[in-house]
Amino acid sequence: MPPSIVPAVELSNSPAGVGLSDAAVRHMVMAAAAMAAKALTDTEQPPEGRLRTLMDAHGRILAARAPGRPLTFTVFRELLSGDLSRLLPETVPAEEMEGVRLITPDGAFEEDFFDLEIEQRVVLRALAKTTRDGRPTSTQILEAEMDQDRVFSALRKRMDQDAYVHGRSSLIRTPAGSDKELRRLNLPSSVAEFYRPVAFDSVWDRWWFACPVCRWPMRVTLHAGRGGARTGSVRCFHRPHAAWGADFTFKIPDLGRPPALVPLSVPVRPAGEQAVLFPDLGGKMPEPVPVEGHKALTRGVWRWTTVPGLVEIALYDALAARGLSPVLWPELDAYDLHVEVGRGREAAEFRIDVKDYTSAILLAKKVQADGGDKGGAEWLVVPDYRASSLELLTSVSREFGMKAATAGGIGALICRKAGVAWQ
Template identity: 50%
Template sequence: MTPIEESALAVDDDRVRYLVTRAALRAAKAMTAPALEPQQRLATLMECHGTLLAARGPLSPLSFGEFRRALKGDLVSLLPEGISPLDLSGLRVIDQDGRLTEGAFDLEFEQQMLLHTLRKLDGRAGVASDRDLQSEIDQETAFALLSKQGDQDVYVAGRTDLIRRPSGHVDDLCELRLPPLLMELYQEISLDSLYQGWWFPCPVCEWPMRIVVRRSAGTKVGEARCWHGPHAEMGASYRFRLPAAGSAPVLLPEPAPPRPMGRETVLYPDLGTVPEALPVEGFKALARGIWRYTTVPGLPELALYEQLIRRGLMVVLWPALDSYDLLVEGKSKGGRKWSFKVDVKDYTSARTLAKLIDAQEGDRGGADWLVVPDHRASHLPLLSGVAAKYGMKVATASEFGELVCKEAGVSWHE
């Protein structure tokens, strides 16, 4: 088999995994949405079943009943034989409480981004659906509008606002340093983040948290947790008693894990303040794709930037209109000049990110460091091997910060 044929097969596998994940996620949403009419639920499930059968092909049939039962189990069971599961192994789209899992959303978006990159590189990833195209249009519209004027300061100010203010009252959002057309990417608060007209911003990223009501010890209780799993695991996870009609719910923090020790304390977010309920009227939030792949990875980018600046280092954010994320420059004690070009990535699937690096043959903008958030430390062994092929080094954000500070002769620890 030629390299071109092998590449085409790899693209086909990526597309099958994505279609299966998308079909399962949409079907799971239909199964778990209490307000959905039975006819709507059935129509959506049948459409998703059709998408799944198209992805599996004629040699891998799966009945409608088997499809519905499989949605409550391991997602791998929906893949046809011969397709590598990668990070789908062990993934569920519906958890034991009958709720959608956050991880399924992330993996769907990441697979979509990989396919988008492959499609732009060689056109072999197939035709995108209207839904896929809209997500891609959102991402590319945001970049195009921010970079349109060719002004570095305008780009940095606008992108910083997308990271710092992924939600807010429309009056405040209008004051942001964003092009008017970009404001259209702020949408109404999702029903999945509302309880009787109230919502809560995540204390880490400020995007609307997910709201679920379920039974606990025979009593109905509400839960609010960030849609980004790592933020929820840091402590952005709460419960609330169901209030009287018209009253705002009050959050009670779930037990939070202890703060990390050592170098990771510098970048770890402060979750000391419990979010208060906000009314849905007059508030909007960024589209999910922009939040997940601009706001979420942008938080460690800005945190790393600010901490290095505070220690006297020369750092440029998104140089040359986002060729990469950070340019860090300095001199050693001996007078030797050095610089690091950094790209920050926050992917749930290390394997999907590795495939993306391979597809692009490194970093498109010329970064020589790939940095991941501290909570992605387990991804380093896999990513290091792939990145090394293209002359890139890999580190966690805190590991990189400590390394750079050592090079500059200053202390990373406060």
């Protein structure tokens, strides 16, 4: 979508029913389709259970499409393997769902759904504050409180800036670990409760593997080969991390032994201003870690605190290493990073908010719904791997007196203003 026509989302005469916006319809369809796609690809689940889930999801899709726009169960099942925008009513623009597929070519469930669904929900919640006198667009969708909101509230409870920075940094630097390691973090119990047993999807027998980029448990998948032979793969749930090298394969080991990982590819280090923040994995292979006695953050907290936080901390560390004095999460997270450089007429101030959205369209709508940045940030910064979203975000940010940049780009700009080298 060209940046000049990013729409401000408003309630419309959606076919899903009175009062539902197009955004709410897309979320309903996306969530139901994902439920069905997960069941369709879950060969470990009994057939009758999979069928019940598919029928439930079909009913939800029909409710979103409304009477007069029928969709047979057979066609619904076929469409699950293609472009999900075809499940939407004809009157609802596809926007962020254009080209989205929940089932990969090899028949596996596409984990990127998690990011997109949460991003849709965040936009809906923001829109709910500006529509229908503040009443939610869809009560069922919007009332559920997300984990990261609860975590941030718990961290702010003491109204202590140092304690907030320590707690949030801990969630970013240590998203998983042994019970002993986690106790050493000395987090409030209301925050520590978001560390849970390692999820089944990340376990092989009795072991799990930490992503070399984010340190959170990676997904373990088995694959059937020729002649019934099986192999396994271990891959970070965050696609950019997998592209950076957190993507491995392994042969099925002897009973009782952990698998030995083999990297699928060697990432190419970027050149220019992006090279500074590119993670150095050091060629080390993830070691098998026992499930017993270890915990990991819930997926929501990892995705919306740890993942973007890695960029925030990397930028902070890089600027500090160059002799500058950045401040993390000032005023209990009014925004993410504050930097002042120069003196007198040459002085410059940077108030930065880092966002990592899978969908640039949804991030643009979030900026529109919020009317810019509530905390006073003047720079909207995205990770270097989201550079393709910059044109759209620059156009939208300009409406609210903000600017957009990549993390490497803003780091280079700050250093130029300070008269120091970025690269």
